[in-house]
Each structure stands twice: as C-alpha cells, then as structure tokens.
Amino acid sequence: MKKYDLLTEIEKIKSIKTRNGKITSLKNSFFKKMGLRKFVDGYGYSFSYFGDILADDFVKNSEIVLDAGIPIDFMPLAEFQSNSFVCKSTQTLNFEKWEESIQAIEKVLEPYRERFSLEGSYSVNQKTKILNDENKNSLQSTHLVSTHWYSIKRNGSPTIGDGYFWNATLNLTPEYTVECLKKILDGYDTKVTLPPGDYPVLFAQHHDAEESLFEKIKSSLVANNYYENAGLFSGKLGTAYFDERFNLVDSNMNPSLGVFAPFDGEGFIRSHSHFPLIEKGIIKNVIADQRLAKKYKIQPTGNGIRDFKSSPKAAFNRVEVLPGEKSTEQILKSLPQCVVVMMSWGGDFTDIGDYSRPVEFSYLFEFGECVGRLAPITVQSNINKMFGCELIEISSDNFFKSGASPSVFMNMNVLIN
Amino acid sequence: MSQVKLSHYFKKIDKMKFNLNQLKPNNLDPSNKSLSDTDPSQPQINHLGIDFFDIRIEFTLLTRVEFVNSEATSCYELPSLGAFIRVFNRGRWYFLSTTKVDQLDTELADLIATSYKLPPGDEVFKSPKDSPPFERLIPQGKGFYGISLTQKMQLTKSYLSVFSTVANLKTHRIEYSDTLKKKAYMSSSESFFEYDVSHGGIVLRVVLAEECLVESGDSSGVSSGVTSGVTSGVGGSASGNQVSPSEFASGRQEDRFEDGHYIYASEFVDLANRQAEFIESFKEAQKFIHAPTIIPGKMGVVMSSQVTGVFTHESFGHKSEADLLLVDPDSIKEWEIGKKVGAETLSIVDCGAHEYTSGYCPIDDEGTLAQKSYLIKNGYLVGRLHSQQTAQVFNELPTGNMRSINFEYEPIVRMTSTYIEPGHLTFDELLRKCDTGVYIYNYRQGSGGSTFTIAPHRAYRIENGKLGQPVRISVISGSLFKTLENIEGISNNIVLHSSAFGGCGKGEQAPLSVAMGGPAIYVSQMQVS
Known part of the structure; x- marks a missing residue:
C-alpha cells in the first residue's frame, strides 16, 4: 500500500449581518475539503478536493501524475495518538441564545445611531480538522471561532467608512461591546491638531498592531529565508537587536482569537504553545517544517502549516508580543501626549526596514485623557527603532482589553497629511 | 414547497454535477457540460411562494506550481464544486453556501422554511424581470482547458534558467497559477446563464543583496x-x-532589494518563451539595491499606468460601490450625481466586458450583463456601481457589478476592469510638468478609504523634468477628494493591467480577479514617506 496522509477539513458557519440595528441577512454554510499527500520513491504527490466526497473514494481516485511530484522523503505523522481536542467553550454556545445577544447589543447601540451608522457582522465557525494516514492513525481537533465586526460611519460624512471595531469572542456581551465602541466614538466630533514631530504612538486595533508591524521580522525568521541570507535579520540569531522588554512568540493556541492548532499539518505536537522568536530583545529562533528542518539540519518547530489544498509549509500560527507589567491605562496616564491609532490601512516597509503608515483616524491622548480626534496623519519609523531605542513600554493588556496582543507604545515620526 | 415544482431547476443543476474522474483537466470538455440543451417544453416555474430565489453553482479548477531556490515545493490541482443559494422573503435575505450539491432541493426548501420562521425585516428588493438566457463557453482546446499538470510543471521549470542571469541573487522563487472557473445560474425570475473564464500567470521573485x-x-x-x-x-x-x-x-552593510515580475495570459501558450522579459526586468532591479530612502514630505508624483490603475481602484472605485452608501442615506448628498469632483480631463470607467483581462465578467452573479459604466465623465460624477438591489434603492440601473469570489460567499458590489481614460500629454510632457518629484513605476500593494495608500515597489526621482535615480519609498498616500482635484496631467496612452495573482479585497471576500489601469498621470501634491 502506498504511504499517504489525508487532511479533512469540515466547516459549519452561521452568520448574521445587521445594518443600523436591523438584521439584513442570515447565512448558513457547510464545506468539506480534503487534501491528500502520497509518498512514492522519494516524491510527494498532492491531491485536493473542495466538495462533498467520501474519503475512500477520494483516496482511490487520486492518481499520480509523473513529473508533478515534489522531492520529499516520506515523513510519517510526527506523533500518532488518537486525540480529539474540543474547545471547552464550544459546549456553552447556543446559537439561538447568541442571536438574542446580537439583538441585545444592537439595542444598546441605539443612542449612537443619531450620529453614527453602524453595520454589524457576526459569525460562528465550527472547524474540524482530521489528519490521518494509511494505517488509520488519526489526529483530530474541533473548535469554534466567533467573530464580530462593526463598520462605523459618521452620518453625512463623505467617506466610505470612519472607523471599525473587531473582536473575537464566544461571549457576546452588550456591556463589553458598548464599552469598546464608546472608546472609539465618544471623542469623534472633537477635532484637535498636532504639529509634526516625534510622538508616542499606540496602534489600538490588534489587526494594525500585529499583522503589519511584525511582517519583516516574520519573513526573516522562516528557516529558508534566514539561512539563505534573504531576510533582514539573517545571520542575527543570538543578537540583541531590540529592546530587552520586547518578547515575541509564535502561539499555536489562542482559541478566543481563532488560533487552535494542537498539531501542525505534519502531525507535530508542540510541548509549549508559545514558541519564542525574540526573547528579551535577542533574536532567538527561526521556524521550520520537517522539510526545511532536514535541509538546514535543525529541529522542526511545529510550524508545518497546511491547509487542505497544499503541502505543509513553514509559516507562523499567530505572532504575539508578551505582556509587560503596567496596564495600557497606566502607561497612557504617564504620557503627556500619545497618538492612539484607531483606523489605518496600507502601512509598508522598504526592503531595509523603513516603515510608514497613513492613519485615517486617531485620537490624541494627554495624560490618559482623550482630548480629540486628529486629522489624517502618517506615522513613520524604522523596524529597528520601533522595537529598539524608540520603544517606550509594553503593557500588560491592550486598549480594548481583548485577548489580542498587549499594547506596544513607541515613538514615531508623525507627518501631517 | 413542492419538490415537484423545483424539479425543473434541479434537472438543470444535475448537468453541473461532476465526479472526481470528470474533474481531470483532459476531461474538462466544456461542450459536454452545457446546460443550454434543456428541453424548452419544460414548464417554467416563476412562483414558489416567496419573493425571490436564485442558485449559483460553481466548478473551479485551480493549479499551482512553485519552485523555491530551484526546488519544487508545490505542485497541485484543486477542483472545487459548490453552490450558493439566495432567498429573499419577507424583507430579509437568507443565504446558504454548501459543497453538498446533491441536496440543493432540500437545502432550498429548508431556507425557505427558515424565512417564514423568523420575523419579517425591512430590506427592500423587487424580483428583477426575466432576461434572455446567456451562454458563453470557451471552445475546447482554448484557454487552460486540456493542459496537463505535467505541461504546467515543465513550463514553470523553463523559467528557472532566468535566475542564472541575475546578479547579486540571494534567493529566488517561481510561482505558476491558473484558474478555470465555470458558473451556472438560475433564478425564480427565470434568468439563466452559464459561462466560463480561464486565465493564468507566472511570477518570478528575487531577493538581491550586495555588501557596501x-x-x-x-x-x-x-x-x-x-x-x-x-x-x-x-x-x-x-x-x-x-x-x-x-x-x-x-x-x-548589506543593501537589499526584493523584486518581482509577472506575466499574465488568458491562453496557456501565451505564457511560454517570455524569459527575456524577466531578464530585462531584473537587470533594471540591480539599480535599486543601493537606492537611498526618500526624505518624507509632500511632493509631485507621476504614476505609471499600473499605479494609476491601483490609485483609481483604491481611491475612487471603492467609493463608487453603491452598497457602501446604503448604511448612511445622508452621505448620498455628499456624493450626488452631477457633482464636480475632478479636472475636466478626468473620466473614470468600470467595464466587465474586456475579454482577455482579469477583470472580465460578462455577466454578474445575479444575471446582469457587463456594460461600460462611466463613474466620472469630464470631471463630473455621473454614475456608480450597482447590484439589482442598490439600483432599486437609488432608482438607477444595475451595472453588472454584483460579484462574489466563489460559491462560499454572497455576491456584493465589486469592480471589474476600472481605468482612467487617456488624456493628451506625452509621458515626457508629464515629467516636465512635474519638474521635481517622484515617478512611481509599480507597486507592492494598495488600499483605500478616505485616505488611500500605495506602497511603491520601484520609484525614481524626477529632477528638472527628467527621470533621475531610483529611490526607496514606503508608501504614498493622499485624500481621495484632494488627489482627484490635484490631477494636473494625463498621458495619451492607456494600458489595462491584469494579474493571475492576488486581486481585490472587500470585507471578508478576497481576492477577486479585477483589472485596472489607465494612462500615466501627474498629481501635483501627495504625501510621500
């Protein structure tokens, strides 16, 4: 019998969209996806199907196309154990109750509708992954991801959007949502100005704070980029490159934010969910799947990320900053001025690490008090400075007190658009 | 809901059902899968006790091949088959997306039943009138039909030779991608269409570095x-x-430059033997390795046709999507048809009818044919992009822009091919008009909002009205309204750019294939940093 491993993904999604407090649409989805790797004579052959088919039929029908294999030694699932991981919180989620919560949230948002138009999107996705092989060894995980999103518009404003709020939680609570929206909306109509110059800056939305800012670090710390001298930080393992308060990890378990990978696409089970990338400012590790680990003679790190349609590849689960000691509120109170970014798009690095990000919507805080909204600005710095000499402090929580990364306060050059 | 009534529709759907054996590329003979041979004597069903429903079934075959540092790291085909059902009843939309295409009859019946269980909503939608059936299928042997995975692998391999000509090379990567998508649609208002599209491309990426x-x-x-x-x-x-x-x-110090160059085609054969383009492109890239970083500030910017395209798409295209106006009726006053929003030389168009581009969408996902829609004409706002529903709300006409990225999602208002129409200046005249500033040749990414942003890939200084040395820029950005006003020159040539990689993102749906372009333009002042 040919050796193979088979990944099956099943998703059941329910979502509701609202506009100004009224439900406009309801949606149910069901998807089945399968990905198979066959190993023959030193080559791996990938097959995938996004559709409804029985596993046995799929395996039987996948025929090897010569020349289409990837040179790879057979690598059995790293660890076999019949496991079924179920996120505990899933058992408490009742969709009908969830609909009630949505109605309750929409009701308490009514006072804002005089000035703001709000579109809401709520979804719950139950994801099941099953990884097994020709001997029926199996790894299985099931978890729920619940996200909700508000797109905010100031009534009469000529723009397509003036703000947003995103959160991932199974516990939709009107109180929390309103508290967050107050932080975004209450100071909106008070306009303040700021001369250009260097100021403390905080990215309040975790999308902004995590995805764009760490991009250069992430691309550098994948084994092939690192060892082929293609990353900005190639050759710098062990180097104290950043401020010693800066700790960055790859986390494979943060269920509240939708990260739930008890095993990777190659069946590797990590002993710790936090894999250190930067520790006390020192570049500590690079990540590798089994193929890269073998190539560069290092150990795999549980980062063989795979979806049904492709072979595993070394990639990150979720990169997070580790918390400091003071709360975001305490740090804000200690700063005479701080630009708190609420909405920004399209920031990017040059290839040598210079960074710039236009900001559509930000508040100026003075000693912890929001004094008003700034006109559009651009914030600018360099990767080494942002997490090095210009890093002010890392908080114990974040601006919205969600499960996302803590707040990183740093000095940046503020340009007025 | 009677299954007998629905049988008319599901007979047609049956013809879209494939098994895995049929999904092999050589078996993908579109002429065998036509839905147009349905018996015309079948009774037409137009009343199912609800306001409206439609069903869209999609079959897609994606192929991906990748080499990293000359080593094959990916090679696969991904067939997918699924359906999306929309029901509008009692003031609300009810959606279902599923891979269980064998159970669409019961799924539809369940969805209709759900629509009666919940309280009615406030949405307004009138069932559109029936339209003539539409069918456009790629002839056998054309496009990417019938091309084996082995042929695609060999084509990709043939581009490995390019890297031996590239100086200061640290790492390299080739990605091959093609998509073959077939859609079939029917609605309770007796609209019916079936069409397919296919396109593909190759991108070569390099990291260049040199000590200095x-x-x-x-x-x-x-x-x-x-x-x-x-x-x-x-x-x-x-x-x-x-x-x-x-x-x-x-x-x-080691200076670096990450570069990439891609080609696009709607015929497989057109992707072959184009190594010279890549070699030439990577020669020019050498000049950027030691390029200095720009001193941030406001300055004049000349955009190439490719950058004009992304500017048009991000700054103005999204603003023209009428569904974004539904949430706030007050904003319509700010965006009234007839309002002056730019220079008299400025005209912006969206059109899904451009064949052989990645923005080709001959009919949208609710059966409206593609058309040329002027959004700005001679500086005045003259139109916006519509679905059937937004057209009804605004008392305007649908424009064929209701699109979804695949069967997982409901269609929403999206662009197709969006571009600025040409002006009268030559490229050299644009540079002279700018005198001092930067020329943006291509870009890594762009994003929109009231402030739009473009991250340039290659940029050059403009000095004394002529192209100068390469310069590094993180982003250029500007306010939509100010920038439209600040367009002070438009060149006389137009290029529509297509890509098989990436596309447009809106809400949860990305990437959607679009095309964008135009002439080169001169904007008198933008934030460059």
Missing part, C-alpha cells in the same frame, strides 16, 4: 552591548551572547 561600505555608523536603533551567536537546537535557535551591533555602525 558605509563611512559612518547608523545603527538605526540596534541595541548595544550583546554579541554573537552560536546556532543550535530547536528550529535554528540561539542561546544568546556575543554580537557586534557595530557591524552596522562601522564599515560594512
């Missing part, structure tokens, strides 16, 4: 005092200790 001497130190904030590293252990790890941060502050 620096006269004095700029440690750029590198922490000091710790040094160097022994690599060992898990995942290539370091236990810390000795480093010389001053390696950046003294003597040597």
Whole structure:
C-alpha cells in the first residue's frame, strides 16, 4: 500500500449581518475539503478536493501524475495518538441564545445611531480538522471561532467608512461591546491638531498592531529565508537587536482569537504553545517544517502549516508580543501626549526596514485623557527603532482589553497629511 | 414547497454535477457540460411562494506550481464544486453556501422554511424581470482547458534558467497559477446563464543583496552591548551572547532589494518563451539595491499606468460601490450625481466586458450583463456601481457589478476592469510638468478609504523634468477628494493591467480577479514617506 496522509477539513458557519440595528441577512454554510499527500520513491504527490466526497473514494481516485511530484522523503505523522481536542467553550454556545445577544447589543447601540451608522457582522465557525494516514492513525481537533465586526460611519460624512471595531469572542456581551465602541466614538466630533514631530504612538486595533508591524521580522525568521541570507535579520540569531522588554512568540493556541492548532499539518505536537522568536530583545529562533528542518539540519518547530489544498509549509500560527507589567491605562496616564491609532490601512516597509503608515483616524491622548480626534496623519519609523531605542513600554493588556496582543507604545515620526 | 415544482431547476443543476474522474483537466470538455440543451417544453416555474430565489453553482479548477531556490515545493490541482443559494422573503435575505450539491432541493426548501420562521425585516428588493438566457463557453482546446499538470510543471521549470542571469541573487522563487472557473445560474425570475473564464500567470521573485561600505555608523536603533551567536537546537535557535551591533555602525552593510515580475495570459501558450522579459526586468532591479530612502514630505508624483490603475481602484472605485452608501442615506448628498469632483480631463470607467483581462465578467452573479459604466465623465460624477438591489434603492440601473469570489460567499458590489481614460500629454510632457518629484513605476500593494495608500515597489526621482535615480519609498498616500482635484496631467496612452495573482479585497471576500489601469498621470501634491 502506498504511504499517504489525508487532511479533512469540515466547516459549519452561521452568520448574521445587521445594518443600523436591523438584521439584513442570515447565512448558513457547510464545506468539506480534503487534501491528500502520497509518498512514492522519494516524491510527494498532492491531491485536493473542495466538495462533498467520501474519503475512500477520494483516496482511490487520486492518481499520480509523473513529473508533478515534489522531492520529499516520506515523513510519517510526527506523533500518532488518537486525540480529539474540543474547545471547552464550544459546549456553552447556543446559537439561538447568541442571536438574542446580537439583538441585545444592537439595542444598546441605539443612542449612537443619531450620529453614527453602524453595520454589524457576526459569525460562528465550527472547524474540524482530521489528519490521518494509511494505517488509520488519526489526529483530530474541533473548535469554534466567533467573530464580530462593526463598520462605523459618521452620518453625512463623505467617506466610505470612519472607523471599525473587531473582536473575537464566544461571549457576546452588550456591556463589553458598548464599552469598546464608546472608546472609539465618544471623542469623534472633537477635532484637535498636532504639529509634526516625534510622538508616542499606540496602534489600538490588534489587526494594525500585529499583522503589519511584525511582517519583516516574520519573513526573516522562516528557516529558508534566514539561512539563505534573504531576510533582514539573517545571520542575527543570538543578537540583541531590540529592546530587552520586547518578547515575541509564535502561539499555536489562542482559541478566543481563532488560533487552535494542537498539531501542525505534519502531525507535530508542540510541548509549549508559545514558541519564542525574540526573547528579551535577542533574536532567538527561526521556524521550520520537517522539510526545511532536514535541509538546514535543525529541529522542526511545529510550524508545518497546511491547509487542505497544499503541502505543509513553514509559516507562523499567530505572532504575539508578551505582556509587560503596567496596564495600557497606566502607561497612557504617564504620557503627556500619545497618538492612539484607531483606523489605518496600507502601512509598508522598504526592503531595509523603513516603515510608514497613513492613519485615517486617531485620537490624541494627554495624560490618559482623550482630548480629540486628529486629522489624517502618517506615522513613520524604522523596524529597528520601533522595537529598539524608540520603544517606550509594553503593557500588560491592550486598549480594548481583548485577548489580542498587549499594547506596544513607541515613538514615531508623525507627518501631517 | 413542492419538490415537484423545483424539479425543473434541479434537472438543470444535475448537468453541473461532476465526479472526481470528470474533474481531470483532459476531461474538462466544456461542450459536454452545457446546460443550454434543456428541453424548452419544460414548464417554467416563476412562483414558489416567496419573493425571490436564485442558485449559483460553481466548478473551479485551480493549479499551482512553485519552485523555491530551484526546488519544487508545490505542485497541485484543486477542483472545487459548490453552490450558493439566495432567498429573499419577507424583507430579509437568507443565504446558504454548501459543497453538498446533491441536496440543493432540500437545502432550498429548508431556507425557505427558515424565512417564514423568523420575523419579517425591512430590506427592500423587487424580483428583477426575466432576461434572455446567456451562454458563453470557451471552445475546447482554448484557454487552460486540456493542459496537463505535467505541461504546467515543465513550463514553470523553463523559467528557472532566468535566475542564472541575475546578479547579486540571494534567493529566488517561481510561482505558476491558473484558474478555470465555470458558473451556472438560475433564478425564480427565470434568468439563466452559464459561462466560463480561464486565465493564468507566472511570477518570478528575487531577493538581491550586495555588501557596501558605509563611512559612518547608523545603527538605526540596534541595541548595544550583546554579541554573537552560536546556532543550535530547536528550529535554528540561539542561546544568546556575543554580537557586534557595530557591524552596522562601522564599515560594512548589506543593501537589499526584493523584486518581482509577472506575466499574465488568458491562453496557456501565451505564457511560454517570455524569459527575456524577466531578464530585462531584473537587470533594471540591480539599480535599486543601493537606492537611498526618500526624505518624507509632500511632493509631485507621476504614476505609471499600473499605479494609476491601483490609485483609481483604491481611491475612487471603492467609493463608487453603491452598497457602501446604503448604511448612511445622508452621505448620498455628499456624493450626488452631477457633482464636480475632478479636472475636466478626468473620466473614470468600470467595464466587465474586456475579454482577455482579469477583470472580465460578462455577466454578474445575479444575471446582469457587463456594460461600460462611466463613474466620472469630464470631471463630473455621473454614475456608480450597482447590484439589482442598490439600483432599486437609488432608482438607477444595475451595472453588472454584483460579484462574489466563489460559491462560499454572497455576491456584493465589486469592480471589474476600472481605468482612467487617456488624456493628451506625452509621458515626457508629464515629467516636465512635474519638474521635481517622484515617478512611481509599480507597486507592492494598495488600499483605500478616505485616505488611500500605495506602497511603491520601484520609484525614481524626477529632477528638472527628467527621470533621475531610483529611490526607496514606503508608501504614498493622499485624500481621495484632494488627489482627484490635484490631477494636473494625463498621458495619451492607456494600458489595462491584469494579474493571475492576488486581486481585490472587500470585507471578508478576497481576492477577486479585477483589472485596472489607465494612462500615466501627474498629481501635483501627495504625501510621500
């Protein structure tokens, strides 16, 4: 019998969209996806199907196309154990109750509708992954991801959007949502100005704070980029490159934010969910799947990320900053001025690490008090400075007190658009 | 809901059902899968006790091949088959997306039943009138039909030779991608269509680096005092200790430039033998390795046709999507048809009818045919992009822009091919008009809002009205309204750019294939940083 491993993904999604407090649409989805790797004579052959088919039929029908294999030694699932991981919180989620919560949230948002138009999107996705092989060894995980999103518009404003709020939680609570929206909306109509110059800056939305800012670090710390001298930080393992308060990890378990990978696409089970990338400012590790680990003679790190349609590849689960000691509120109170970014798009690095990000919507805080909204600005710095000499402090929580990364306060050059 | 009534529709759907054997590329003979041979004597069903429903079934075959540093790392085909059902009843939309295409009859019945269980809503939608059936299928042997995975692998391999000509090469990557998508649609208002599209492309990416001497130190904030590293252990790890941060502050520094070049085609054969284009492109890339970083500030910007395209798409295209106006009726006053929004030379168009481009969408996902829609004409706002529903709300006409990225999602208002129409200046005249500023040749990414942003890939200084040296820029940005007003020159040539990689993102749906382009334009003032 040919050796193979088979990944099956099943998703059941329910979502509701609202506009100004009224439900406009309801949606149910069901998807089945399968990905198979066959190993023959030193080559791996990938097959995938996004559709409804029985596993046995799929395996039987996948025929090897010569020349289409990837040179790879057979690598059995790293660890076999019949496991079924179920996120505990899933058992408490009742969709009908969830609909009630949505109605309750929409009701308490009514006072804002005089000035703001709000579109809401709520979804719950139950994801099941099953990884097994020709001997029926199996790894299985099931978890729920619940996200909700508000797109905010100031009534009469000529723009397509003036703000947003995103959160991932199974516990939709009107109180929390309103508290967050107050932080975004209450100071909106008070306009303040700021001369250009260097100021403390905080990215309040975790999308902004995590995805764009760490991009250069992430691309550098994948084994092939690192060892082929293609990353900005190639050759710098062990180097104290950043401020010693800066700790960055790859986390494979943060269920509240939708990260739930008890095993990777190659069946590797990590002993710790936090894999250190930067520790006390020192570049500590690079990540590798089994193929890269073998190539560069290092150990795999549980980062063989795979979806049904492709072979595993070394990639990150979720990169997070580790918390400091003071709360975001305490740090804000200690700063005479701080630009708190609420909405920004399209920031990017040059290839040598210079960074710039236009900001559509930000508040100026003075000693912890929001004094008003700034006109559009651009914030600018360099990767080494942002997490090095210009890093002010890392908080114990974040601006919205969600499960996302803590707040990183740093000095940046503020340009007025 | 009677299944007998629905049988008319599901007979047609049956013809879209494929098994895995049929999904092999050589078996994908579109002429065998036509839905147009349905018996015309079948009774037409137009009343199912609800306001409206439609069903869209999609079959897609994606192929991906990838080489990293000459090593094959991906090679696969991904067939997918699924359906999306929309029901509008009692003031609300009810959607279902599923891979269970064998159970669409019961799924539809369940969805209709759900629509009666919940309280009615406030949405307004009138069932559109029936339209003539539409069918456009790629002839056998054309496009990407019938091309084996082996042929695609060999074509991709043939581009590995390019890298032997590239100086200062650190790493390289080739990605091949093609998509073959077939859609079938029917609605309770007796609209019916079936069509397919296919396109593909190849992108080559390189990281170039070269050491250079620096006269004095700029440690750029590198922490000091710790040094160097022994690599060992898990995942290539370091236990810390000795480093010389001053390696950046003294003597040597490695400058880098990451570059990429792609080609696009709607016929497989057109992707072959184009190595010379890549070799030429990577020669020019060498000039960027040691390029300095721009001093941030406001300055004149000349955009190439490719950058004009992304500017048009991000700044104005999204603003023209009428569904974004539904949430706030007050904003319609700010965006009234007939309002002057730009220079008299400025005209912006969206049109899904351009064949052989990645924006080709002959009919949208609710059965409206593609058309040329002027959004701005001679500086005045004259139109916006519509679905059937938004057209009804605004008392305007649908424009064929209701699109979804695949069967997982409901269609929403999206662009197709969006571009600025040409002006009268030559490119050299644009440069002279700018005098001092930057020329943006291509871009890594762009995003929109009231402030739009473009991250340039290659940029050059403009000095004394002529192209100067390469320069590094993180982003250019500007306010939509100010920038439209600040367009002071439009060149006389137009190029529509297509890509098989990436596309447009809106809400949860990305990437959607679109095309964008136009002439080169001169904007008198933008934020460059």
